[in-house]
Structure formats: structure tokens, C-alpha cells
Amino acid sequence: MTPVVAVSGLRKVYRLGGDDVVALGGVDLTFNPGEFVAVMGPSGSGKSTFMQIAGLLDSPTAGTYLFEGTDASHLDGDARADIRSRRLGFVFQSYNLLPRTTALENVELPMVYAGVPEADRTRIALEKMEIVGVAHLAKHHPNQMSGGQQQRVAIARSLVNDPSLILADEPTGALDTKTSDDVMQLFTRLNAECGITIMLVTHEPDIAAYARRIVTFRDGHVVADKINERKVA
Amino acid sequence: MNLRATLRLALQALIRNKARSLLTMLGIVIGVAAVIVTVAIGTGARVQVQNSINALGSNLIVVQPGSVTTSGARGGLGTASTLTPADGMAIASLPGVASVSPMVTLRTQVVAGENNWQTTISGAAPTYTYIRSWPIATGRLFSQSDVDSTAKVAVLGQTVVGQLFGNANPIGATIVIKGAPFVVIGTLAPLGQSGTGQDQDDTVLIPYTSAMERLTGLTTVNQLMISAASADKIDAVQSEVTQLLESRHRIVAPQPDDFQVRNLQSIAQAASATGTVMELLLAGVAAVSLIVGGIGIMNIMMVSVTERTREIGLRMSVGARGKTILRQFLAEAVVLSTAGGLIGVVGGAIFTIVVAAVAKWPTDIPIGSVVLSVAFSALVGIFFGYYPAKKASELHPIEALRFE
Numbered sequence: 001m002t003p004v005v006a007v008s009g010l011r012k013v014y015r016l017g018g019d020d021v022v023a024l025g026g027v028d029l030t031f032n033p034g035e036f037v038a039v040m041g042p043s044g045s046g047k048s049t050f051m052q053i054a055g056l057l058d059s060p061t062a063g064t065y066l067f068e069g070t071d072a073s074h075l076d077g078d079a080r081a082d083i084r085s086r087r088l089g090f091v092f093q094s095y096n097l098l099p100r101t102t103a104l105e106n107v108e109l110p111m112v113y114a115g116v117p118e119a120d121r122t123r124i125a126l127e128k129m130e131i132v133g134v135a136h137l138a139k140h141h142p143n144q145m146s147g148g149q150q151q152r153v154a155i156a157r158s159l160v161n162d163p164s165l166i167l168a169d170e171p172t173g174a175l176d177t178k179t180s181d182d183v184m185q186l187f188t189r190l191n192a193e194c195g196i197t198i199m200l201v202t203h204e205p206d207i208a209a210y211a212r213r214i215v216t217f218r219d220g221h222v223v224a225d226k227i228n229e230r231k232v233a
Numbered sequence: 234m235n236l237r238a239t240l241r242l243a244l245q246a247l248i249r250n251k252a253r254s255l256l257t258m259l260g261i262v263i264g265v266a267a268v269i270v271t272v273a274i275g276t277g278a279r280v281q282v283q284n285s286i287n288a289l290g291s292n293l294i295v296v297q298p299g300s301v302t303t304s305g306a307r308g309g310l311g312t313a314s315t316l317t318p319a320d321g322m323a324i325a326s327l328p329g330v331a332s333v334s335p336m337v338t339l340r341t342q343v344v345a346g347e348n349n350w351q352t353t354i355s356g357a358a359p360t361y362t363y364i365r366s367w368p369i370a371t372g373r374l375f376s377q378s379d380v381d382s383t384a385k386v387a388v389l390g391q392t393v394v395g396q397l398f399g400n401a402n403p404i405g406a407t408i409v410i411k412g413a414p415f416v417v418i419g420t421l422a423p424l425g426q427s428g429t430g431q432d433q434d435d436t437v438l439i440p441y442t443s444a445m446e447r448l449t450g451l452t453t454v455n456q457l458m459i460s461a462a463s464a465d466k467i468d469a470v471q472s473e474v475t476q477l478l479e480s481r482h483r484i485v486a487p488q489p490d491d492f493q494v495r496n497l498q499s500i501a502q503a504a505s506a507t508g509t510v511m512e513l514l515l516a517g518v519a520a521v522s523l524i525v526g527g528i529g530i531m532n533i534m535m536v537s538v539t540e541r542t543r544e545i546g547l548r549m550s551v552g553a554r555g556k557t558i559l560r561q562f563l564a565e566a567v568v569l570s571t572a573g574g575l576i577g578v579v580g581g582a583i584f585t586i587v588v589a590a591v592a593k594w595p596t597d598i599p600i601g602s603v604v605l606s607v608a609f610s611a612l613v614g615i616f617f618g619y620y621p622a623k624k625a626s627e628l629h630p631i632e633a634l635r636f637e
Contacts, residue, residue, distance in 0.1 A: 057630045082552065086552070090551065100249040101245075112242070113552040113554075113557065
């Protein structure tokens with residue numbers, strides 16, 4: 001089975017005001033299809049940098065990154081954008097829905113860039129909205145929806161291109177406990193029922209507990225990589 | 234992403250911000266409307282100037298005899314007696330010539346009953362009123378057979394009618410010119426002053442043959458008035474007439490011509506030079522206003538790119554390439570400026586129609602200037618939209634997503 005994400009010796013160094021800041025100091029990790037991995041760590045641990053590189057939003061300074069078996073370490077911006085539009089889905093802490101735009105149009109957005117024919121877009125978008133339970137909000141604008149509803153719309157948007165990997169960056173960071181539980185249960189269901197690989201970035205142990213594998217970062221290195229016993233059992 | 238999808242995305246973005254989009258367009262709208270209005274009124278004025286030039290005579294060419302030198306004293310133009318009605322006939326058969334009228338003019342006293350008046354007697358052919366674009370007011374013009382039979386008939390200008398007959402109907406009355414009685418058969422429509430301030434209505438028109446036989450006693454004429462078939466043939470006709478007369482008068486190279494051929498091109502050229510200056514001025518005003526409008530668009534696009542940084546980041550993270558983002562923002566700028574141009578054309582046209590109706594000014598909206606101003610506004614959009622669009626496309630997705 002080809003791993004979705006396979007990195008080895010991954011380094012990322014930023015130059016900030018003349019100083020080199022090492023964000024990732026040699027990371028080796030492999031995510032297999034169907035995994036639900038939580039990436040934890042305090043701020044500055046490198047977990048966000050890792051997510052950005054894994055999500056092909058950025059390229060590593062050194063090391064190799066195989067995405068679905070293909071070397072993605074040295075792709076240019078356009079090639080990375082093409083992979084993002086076809087193989088990846090993103091869910092952000094602040095939902096990032098376009099304002100003054102209906103939920104349906106927001107969900108359709110990735111398909112516009114992936115070149116999906118117009119006739120299919122609405123059908124696929126409504127299908128995914130149905131799965132996450134927001135089909136009835138199709139004509140609503142983001143400012144007419146609760147935070148939980150907005151995040152569900154954002155999750156539907158991450159699903160429309162049938163991605164092999166969903167990257168969720170603090171997806172419950174702006175939600176209350178009850179809504180956070182609902183959203184995490186949705187992720188769990190998508191992982192279990194649809195077999196989608198999910199990478200969840202969080203600093204909250206309660207949220208990480210929904211994943212079946214927990215990877216902990218500190219100072220740019222992986223310091224722990226454990227199976228979540230409670231979940232697997 | 235194809236052009237249609239890009240344009241649709243741009244339209245969606247602009248409609249989302251209706252008020253701002255309209256305000257941004259305003260610069261271009263006003264610029265283009267101003268161009269349309271000034272061009273429309275300017276063209277109208279130009280057409281009017283052209284009409285007044287045409288009123289001097291339709292494509293008029295005048296042949297005058299040259300000067301004679303008597304005992305070393307050189308007479309002025311027209312003192313030689315070299316032009317004959319036969320020259321006129323020959324010229325009439327040239328291609329490009331619409332009509333020819335030999336002219337015999339003299340100033341003399343005209344008597345009608347108890348009144349008398351000194352005026353200009355113009356001996357002419359029936360083609361004269363056509364050449365001068367001078368309609369008959371009442372009665373009729375003399376005919377070719379009147380010319381052939383040296384009939385003693387006269388057509389009076391309005392000033393002469395007033396001086397000799399007052400309010401009475403002159404038609405059928407007899408006037409006496411140099412002792413010869415002429416029957417009045419018609420009157421000319423009022424023409425007013427000439428360009429040099431002469432009263433053109435102070436004249437009596439008679440057949441040129443009658444003028445030669447009864448009044449001057451000469452076999453030559455003072456002038457040949459020629460009307461070219463169209464304005465663009467004037468130059469060709471002028472040189473053909475020159476050649477023809479040189480051969481008829483047996484003039485060889487070093488010898489000076491015993492006649493002179495002139496036309497009204499100098500006036501037309503002055504008018505067209507004025508028009509060109511006006512047009513350059515308008516183009517300048519148009520360019521400045523459209524550039525100002527374009528800077529307005531650039532301003533708003535810059536603000537828009539900053540304001541929508543997170544949106545750009547999101548679009549990139551879901552798979553938009555830098556180039557796609559560039560095209561989208563460029564499309565927004567071009568849609569804004571082109572729509573502004575179109576609205577400006579419509580607004581300018583409405584304003585022009587209102588002005589034309591209320592102020593009774595002649596106006597004309599040339600289709601060329603409409604196409605040009607819309608095309609130019611689209612170009613303004615591309616030019617001023619490129620920089621903000623480029624900035625948007627060069628954003629880093631991560632930084633754009635984090636932007637607060």
C-alpha cells in the first residue's frame with residue numbers, strides 16, 4: 001500500500017531578520033491511506049509548518065516528501081496548486097468561507113479551479129453537503145450560519161474533489177465544546193465510513209483523542225508517535 | 234479556467250460589492266461620457282462649418298483671365314480678355330466637371346419705373362444657380378433657349394427687389410439696364426452676406442449672351458465658374474482645366490498662363506485644420522480623464538487585493554494557480570473599466586440627445602469614437618489592473634491565509 005504521506009529527513013529553515021530559524025529539524029513520518037492522525041505540540045513546535053509542507057502549501061528546505069508515492073519536494077507553485085486542487089482538502093480554524101457568497105457556491109469553489117464541468121458541480125456539492133448535514137443551508141450566506149454550520153460547510157468544501165488527504169488545522173479552535181464534539185464526530189465518521197485519510201493539527205488533547213494515532217512535535221522534531229489505545233480499542 | 238469562467242468569477246466579485254464597483258467605475262463613466270458629448274457637439278459644429286463652406290458653391294472652381302501688360306504697366310487679374318464661352322463649353326465636356334457657367338459681370342444703373350438702383354449685373358448660364366447652390370424664390374430661372382436667343386429676361390436678387398419694387402410683385406415688370414428693357418421672370422432666394430461682407434443679394438441675373446451682346450459688347454467673359462462633380466475631384470478638375478485652357482490658348486512652357494484657376498480649398502483647409510486642432514484637444518482631455526479614471530481603478534483594486542488577502546489565500550489553498558488569481562483580478566479591473574466605458578457611452582449619448590433637443594445644437598455621435606472610447610477604457614483596465622493583479626498572484630498562500 002502506497003503511503004499518502006511519506007517524509008524523510010524533512011527540514012524547513014526560515015530566515016527571519018537575518019537569523020535562521022529552524023522550524024523542522026529532520027522529520028521522518030509516514031501516513032497510510034485510511035489513517036486518522038492527530039499532530040500535536042505547543043506553538044512553535046513545527047506542527048503547523050509540517051502541515052503546510054504536507055499540504056503542499058510550502059516546500060521543504062531539505063529532505064524528501066513523497067505524496068502518494070510521487071516526489072513532491074521540489075515542485076513549483078503551479079504543480080503544487082494542481083495537486084491541492086485534485087488530491088487535498090483543507091479545513092481551517094476560521095472556516096475561511098467567502099463572505100456574501102452562498103454555502104453552495106463556497107462548496108463548489110475547489111471544483112471551479114479543478115475544471116469540473118459546471119453541470120456536475122452543483123450535484124457533487126449538494127451530495128457532499130448532504131453527507132455533512134448542511135444541504136438545507138445551500139442558499140444561506142456564511143453570516144447567516146452558526147460557527148458549527150460554517151465549519152461543516154467548510155468540511156463539505158474539502159470533500160468535493162474526493163481528496164486522498166484532508167488537512168484540518170485546529171478545526172475546532174473557534175467552536176464551543178458541544179459543537180467541537182459534533183465536528184470531531186463528523187471527522188471520525190468520514191474517516192471510518194468513507195476511508196478518507198485525515199491529518200488533524202491541534203494543541204488540545206481532548207480533540208486529539210478522537211484520532212487513532214497521535215504524533216507529538218517539539219522544537220521541530222517528532223518526540224512521540226503513539227497509537228491512541230482508547231480509540232483503537 | 235477558461236475566459237467565460239474567469240469573467241463570471243470577476244462579475245460575481247464585483248456584484249458582491251455593488252456600491253464600491255459603481256463608485257470605482259464613476260471615473261471612467263464620466264471620462265467617456267465627456268468624450269462622447271464633446272465629440273458629438275464638436276462633430277456637429279464641424280458639419281455645420283462644412284455646410285456653410287458648401288453653401289459658397291458646390292465644389293466651386295473659378296477661372297479668371299490673366300493680366301495684360303500695357304506699355305510696361307501690368308494690369309491686375311482679369312484685365313486680359315482671353316476667356317470665351319467656347320472655353321466654357323470645352324471645360325463642360327471634361328470628366329469630373331458637373332457644370333460650367335460663363336460669367337459676365339458689370340456694375341451699372343438699373344431703372345424700374347420711378348426707381349433706380351446701381352447694382353451688379355451678372356450674366357450667367359442657367360447652371361449658375363446650381364453651381365452657387367442658390368435656389369429661386371419666385372417665378373423661374375431663364376433657360377438654355379433664353380441664353381441661345383439672347384432673351385432680355387432678368388432674375389432679381391432680394392436687395393434689388395426691395396430697392397426697385399418695395400413690397401410689390403416684380404414678376405412680369407420691366408427693368409431697364411443701360412437702355413435695354415428686360416422682363417423680370419423670377420427672384421432669387423436671399424443668400425445674405427458673403428464671407429467678405431458683400432451683400433450677395435444685391436444682384437441682377439441675366440443670360441450671359443444677353444449681357445455680352447446688349448451690355449458689354451464683347452465676345453469674352455469675365456469668369457468661368459465650374460462645379461466639380463465631387464469634393465475629391467476638385468484637384469484633378471483644376472489641373473485638367475489648366476491643361477485644356479493652355480492647349481486651347483496655345484500657351485507653351487516658358488510662357489505664363491493668360492488665366493488663373495482657383496478654388497475654395499484654402500477655406501476648406503483652414504476649417505479642417507481648426508477641426509484637427511479641436512480633435513487633438515478633445516483627445517488630450519479624453520486621455521487625461523481616462524487615465525485619472527484608470528488610477529481610480531488601480532487604487533480600488535489595490536485596496537481590494539489587501540482586503541481580500543485571506544480570500545486569495547483560500548482560493549490558492551483549494552487549488553488556484555498564481556496565474557488564475559492574476560487573471561481573475563485583471564478580469565475584475567477590465568470588467569469594471571469596460572462597463573464604465575459602456576455606461577459612459579450611453580450616458581454621453583443621452584446627454585447629447587438632450588442638449589441637441591433643448592439647445593437646438595447640431596450633434597453627431599460618430600460610431601468610431603464610441604468604439605474607440607470603449608476599447609480605450611478596456612485598455613485602461615488592463616494597464617491599471619495589472620499591477621494589483623500581479624501583487625495578488627504573488628501572495629504566498631500561507632501568509633495570505635494568516636493575514637488579519
